[in-house]
Amino acid sequence: MTHSLHREGSLESLEREYVLFIYPARGFNYKGSAPKVRRMVELLYQAGPVNMIPTSLRRNMYSGVTPEEILDSITVEGTRVYSVFNDREKLKKALILLKKADEGISVMVSGVTDRVREIAAELGIEPHMVNLSLGIHGRTDRLAPADIREFTTMCGHGVVSPHLVKDMIRRVKAGKISEWDASVLLAEPCTCGIYNPCRSAELLREKAPLYTLDRW
Amino acid sequence: MIHTEKCIGCGRCQPYCPTAAITYDGLKSRIDQDVCYECSTCLRAAHCPVDAIAESPNVYDYPRALRRYFSDPSATHAATGIQGRGTEESKTNDATRRCGPNQVGVAVEIGRPTLGMSLLDVQKITRAIARAGIHKIEPHNPIHSMIANEATGDLKPEMLGERVLSAIIEIQVERDQLRGILRTLKEVAKEVDSVFCVDAFTVVGPGLSIPEEVLESIRAEGFTWRPNTKVNMGMGRAWE
Numbered sequence: 001m002t003h004s005l006h007r008e009g010s011l012e013s014l015e016r017e018y019v020l021f022i023y024p025a026r027g028f029n030y031k032g033s034a035p036k037v038r039r040m041v042e043l044l045y046q047a048g049p050v051n052m053i054p055t056s057l058r059r060n061m062y063s064g065v066t067p068e069e070i071l072d073s074i075t076v077e078g079t080r081v082y083s084v085f086n087d088r089e090k091l092k093k094a095l096i097l098l099k100k101a102d103e104g105i106s107v108m109v110s111g112v113t114d115r116v117r118e119i120a121a122e123l124g125i126e127p128h129m130v131n132l133s134l135g136i137h138g139r140t141d142r143l144a145p146a147d148i149r150e151f152t153t154m155c156g157h158g159v160v161s162p163h164l165v166k167d168m169i170r171r172v173k174a175g176k177i178s179e180w181d182a183s184v185l186l187a188e189p190c191t192c193g194i195y196n197p198c199r200s201a202e203l204l205r206e207k208a209p210l211y212t213l214d215r216w
Numbered sequence: 217m218i219h220t221e222k223c224i225g226c227g228r229c230q231p232y233c234p235t236a237a238i239t240y241d242g243l244k245s246r247i248d249q250d251v252c253y254e255c256s257t258c259l260r261a262a263h264c265p266v267d268a269i270a271e272s273p274n275v276y277d278y279p280r281a282l283r284r285y286f287s288d289p290s291a292t293h294a295a296t297g298i299q300g301r302g303t304e305e306s307k308t309n310d311a312t313r314r315c316g317p318n319q320v321g322v323a324v325e326i327g328r329p330t331l332g333m334s335l336l337d338v339q340k341i342t343r344a345i346a347r348a349g350i351h352k353i354e355p356h357n358p359i360h361s362m363i364a365n366e367a368t369g370d371l372k373p374e375m376l377g378e379r380v381l382s383a384i385i386e387i388q389v390e391r392d393q394l395r396g397i398l399r400t401l402k403e404v405a406k407e408v409d410s411v412f413c414v415d416a417f418t419v420v421g422p423g424l425s426i427p428e429e430v431l432e433s434i435r436a437e438g439f440t441w442r443p444n445t446k447v448n449m450g451m452g453r454a455w456e
Binding site for chain 2: 003004005006007008011014019021023024025026027028029030031032058095098099102103104105106107108109110111112113114116117120121125126127128129130131132133134135136137138139140142143144149152153156157158159160161162163164166167188189191192
């Protein structure tokens with residue numbers, strides 16, 4: 001989960017997406033956290049996330065689960081919530097609502113630092129801590145190509161396979177599937193719910209012409 | 217595992233595997249158990265049309281169970297009782313204050329992105345950290361329970377044949393120790409046969425200003441930081 005700060009892509013693309021986490025702290029504010037987290041998720045819905053998962057129900061927004069099922073699952077103390085927004089103003093709306101609610105549960109935002117700093121200043125929020133990404137080290141020659149990593153790094157645990165991305169590019173290129181449907185399939189393995197299918201569809205539109213089909 | 221008597225050889229599951237452990241064996245798909253991380257992605261997301269994919273019978277046998285605990289994000293880790301590879305580290309520091317204003321948290325995200333790492337390689341990193349004089353790996357992190365000797369950084373020997381898709385080593389140092397640990401990580405990066413990402417987390421000043429001493433240490437060791445970060449918005453508080 002820590003990995004959301006290592007998302008790769010162009011600055012323009014990264015500037016449009018923000019990952020937001022709601023995180024109770026074991027031993028500090030776990031007790032009584034479930035109803036608070038539920039209220040915070042209700043507020044997130046008002047801001048329009050493009051994906052979201054609570055740890056109490058590991059199914060993303062495109063799995064057929066209803067908002068009511070997501071909310072009703074949040075009965076376990078310590079339930080965490082992972083969400084992603086596709087627009088600066090939507091994130092801002094979410095933070096306005098969360099600040100006003102003041103439930104006392106930790107909120108993290110992953111995004112381009114300068115944009116997060118601007119939003120925090122606009123809303124009078126004083127961030128507490130920053131987690132800096134100091135890059136990838138070691139056998140980087142063994143990694144998938146950089147354009148494929150723009151997809152795979154949207155899943156922190158690395159369960160969106162580079163081979164699946166290539167397969168979806170092939171299927172989009174062959175006209176067998178739309179960019180959106182391919183992105184919903186790519187989002188499914190990510191059980192943290194922070195794979196952004198909107199950005200993924202944009203990336204597929206951008207990347208597919210650059211690839212050739214090795215099989216039909 | 218794939219039940220070969222059920223498999224129709226459609227190959228649908230194969231691209232779902234992050235480590236390409238599923239390949240054709242004749243006309244049927246087969247999972248190479250040595251390569252498999254037990255991440256369950258094929259079982260969870262590949263939607264086998266004939267339900268030929270099933271959990272391996274030995275998935276929870278020790279030490280193979282480590283593969284599942286570290287590689288399946290939905291598995292609750294036996295050592296920590298939470299899902300995920302790390303602890304709450306920077307995410308809840310506004311409530312816990314575990315990392316103080318003069319300290320820096322460092323996380324080594326093993327095997328990320330999407331490559332995985334053998335525990336032998338993980339041991340190279342834990343040993344290097346121990347040689348650098350850091351003997352306290354975050355106790356709430358599952359890696360901590362795998363250390364056999366804190367002084368040397370040795371892992372429990374029976375684990376060394378296993379591999380994990382991702383894991384996180386978390387340590388905390390004083391600000392003036394950051395350069396040393398970054399240098400150590402840079403050196404050990406030459407020894408491992410996989411990759412790791414490095415994170416540095418620190419309490420910020422007003423207006424999300426990052427302490428210059430931290431940035432200077434990062435620059436001095438030849439590291440750079442990405443434009444995107446993770447920010448604790450300071451909305452948490454403790455009440456227990």
